[in-house]
Amino acid sequence: MKTDAGRSQLGRHALEGTDAARQYDELKTYPVKVLQIGEGNFLRGFVDWMVDECNRKGLFRGGIAVTQPRPSGKAKLEQLSSQDGIYTLLTRGLLGGKRIEEERLITVFSRMIDPYSAWAEFLGLAESPDLEIVVSNTTEAGIRYEQVAWKPEEPIASFPGKLALLLYRRYEHYKGDPAKGLLILPCELLERNGDELLRIVLQHAEDWKLPASFSSWVRNHNRFLNSLVDRIVTGFPEQAETYYDRWGYEDRMLNATEPYHFWAIEGEPALGERLPFHMAGLNVQWVEDLTPFQTRKVRLLNGTHTLMAAIGRIHGVDEVKQVTEHPVWGPKLKAAMEQELVPSVPISREEALGYAESVWERFRNPFIRHKLADISMNSISKFKVRLLPSLKGYVQLHGVIPPTIAEGLAALIRLYDVIRRDGEWFGQRLDGQRVPVKDDEEALALFEGTWARYRSGELELSGLASDLLGSEKLWDENLNAITGLHEAVCGYLQEMELVER
Structure with missing residues (x-):
């Protein structure tokens, strides 16, 4: 034929x-x-x-x-x-x-x-x-x-x-x-x-x-x-x-x-x-039990994906491989995976670090163009499952907030300074460019209203962070209860606002 x-x-x-x-x-x-x-x-x-x-x-x-x-x-x-x-x-x-x-x-x-x-x-x-x-x-x-x-x-x-x-x-x-x-x-x-x-x-x-x-x-x-x-x-x-x-x-x-x-x-x-x-x-x-393997994949591979999607998108980076090659965000996110995510995985540190190394190598695959926009779909639910357990585990182990996870959460909040046009939602990069975002409709509406109150002067940046972190509709719990998280997220948001100006 x-x-x-x-x-x-x-x-x-x-x-x-x-x-x-x-x-x-x-x-x-x-x-x-x-x-x-x-x-x-x-x-x-x-x-x-x-x-x-x-x-x-x-x-x-x-x-x-x-x-x-x-x-x-x-x-x-x-x-x-x-x-x-x-x-x-x-x-x-x-x-x-x-x-x-x-x-x-x-x-x-x-x-x-x-x-x-x-x-x-x-x-x-x-x-x-x-x-x-x-x-x-x-x-x-x-x-x-x-x-x-x-x-x-x-x-x-x-x-x-x-x-x-x-x-x-x-x-x-x-x-x-x-x-x-x-x-x-x-x-x-x-x-x-x-x-x-x-x-x-x-x-x-x-x-x-x-x-x-x-x-x-x-x-x-x-x-x-x-x-x-x-x-x-x-x-x-x-x-x-x-x-x-x-x-x-x-x-x-x-x-x-x-x-x-x-x-x-x-x-x-x-x-x-x-x-x-x-x-x-x-x-x-x-x-005998899949749980450690599932946790390993969700927290190290999927968790790093979710972290790099929020941070990468607000800084104008479009693909996973581009993040790994970025002179600032590449080393920073690799270190976060090894230092902030690995400790919460219930397997030996050696095994977890070996898997993390293989994950990073996969992210660098020159034949795959994995778009951060695709990874960032439904980021709220993904953050809850993929990153929140690691954040809490790090606090329990070290008594302080993991810096890059907190920065990723702040980046997600900043990306979700959203507007709605023709039935579609658009977030905002630090350079002011609007980019499409897809997530739960009620969650995006909540972000839209909270950011509007901040832009109008009704809320200070600290109040914006407090309201969003405290929303049980978003996180199923009040994240302000995690000691130091509000201060860390608010600090990163302040830096992002200065970059925008």
């Missing part, structure tokens, strides 16, 4: 005589061991790459049946089918101080099934004796309860509903055989994602008045595993045409990712025999 540019399209025919063709042909002899619900960039740059690595090393020898969670994914699934399930993954960035640029053809998809046009084929996977694992990434919004009528002959829109019916089909087919339970690994960025998915599946079973023995089988003989994933997958690259010219074919499913990857799965290490990622040398850990 020729594209509009006269090139071939990636597929088995384009690989004739290559190692990739031999890998693809071998894949076709493997049983389908994995059902993947989600055709998007993340799973293709994370789980599918891992399965491909295991297959190359002879550790897994299994294929994947991929299906889209929503009808809108049909076009991507069709494109994948037209390429015989083959796509290229670019791994680009820094790792251990070295610049990495790698290309790999991923050949793990044995079947592409659209559940909305091939519902019977999708449910038929439940009867396969080879099926062992279900992985998913349907976004956080995908793991939620929606009441669904009992119409097993019709496609179900919700992911938990699809899974519930698939499991019931398997239960019936194998007459409740305990050995036929599945490993279910949701990759959605939702705390306790496996527990929540199990809860919703059981709720569907109750709604549909399915036998109590089915619910017992789901609970006792299937493993809904909580997991935490960590990798930035950027998707289709801007430089695709350059790669096409060099390869001589087009890959419309081309995907790009960073070198770093980490997957923590709550379960006993023996499960690694069924999913041999660790044996393949991949950074996958089977752990």
Whole structure:
């Protein structure tokens, strides 16, 4: 098949005589061991790459049946089918101080099934004796309860509903055989994602008045595993045409990712025999408790992101990499991560500092343009979750306010000197330029009113800081109760006001 540019399209025919063709042909002899619900960039740059690595090393020898969670994914699934399930993954960035640029053809998809046009084929996977694992990434919004009528002959829109019916089909087919339970690994960025998915599946079973023995089988003989994933997958690259010219074919499913990857799965290490990622040398850990890993990621990676977004935006910096390269803010924010955020993470200092170093290296990735405007969306709720615990932990340890976190809070308050135009909210940089901000409507209205009172002379700057820090609507508590915080934030706001003038 020729594209509009006269090139071939990636597929088995384009690989004739290559190692990739031999890998693809071998894949076709493997049983389908994995059902993947989600055709998007993340799973293709994370789980599918891992399965491909295991297959190359002879550790897994299994294929994947991929299906889209929503009808809108049909076009991507069709494109994948037209390429015989083959796509290229670019791994680009820094790792251990070295610049990495790698290309790999991923050949793990044995079947592409659209559940909305091939519902019977999708449910038929439940009867396969080879099926062992279900992985998913349907976004956080995908793991939620929606009441669904009992119409097993019709496609179900919700992911938990699809899974519930698939499991019931398997239960019936194998007459409740305990050995036929599945490993279910949701990759959605939702705390306790496996527990929540199990809860919703059981709720569907109750709604549909399915036998109590089915619910017992789901609970006792299937493993809904909580997991935490960590990798930035950027998707289709801007430089695709350059790669096409060099390869001589087009890959419309081309995907790009960073070198770093980490997957923590709550379960006993023996499960690694069924999913041999660790044996393949991949950074996958089977752990008793995900909490330390979640806290590590939220406070060090996400917390630093939130801190740099507020400080960077008011100073006119647009992207994460630009912050790391800034002669003032780069060193200052790196030091804040190590000195103000690391102490509150409930793991060894050595391990926390090692992770912090890897995070900073990821921020410096020359191939990723991560906009601070995107990171700063919903900054109020993000500050509460990502930075407030570190602020309190630092005060408890040292008896003083962490300076850069306080400066970040002041920067957020200053950025949220907002106005509303044509239904959109705009904050203000120190140079007076207006920039779009997105957050809770009531929160932004509160900031607008408080700043208006200050600009009119009704409030002093100290009163503005006191009113905003004391708002339980914003923070769920009165932050003025944290000794020294009001004074620190007010001091930074005063400096910012002087810069503006």
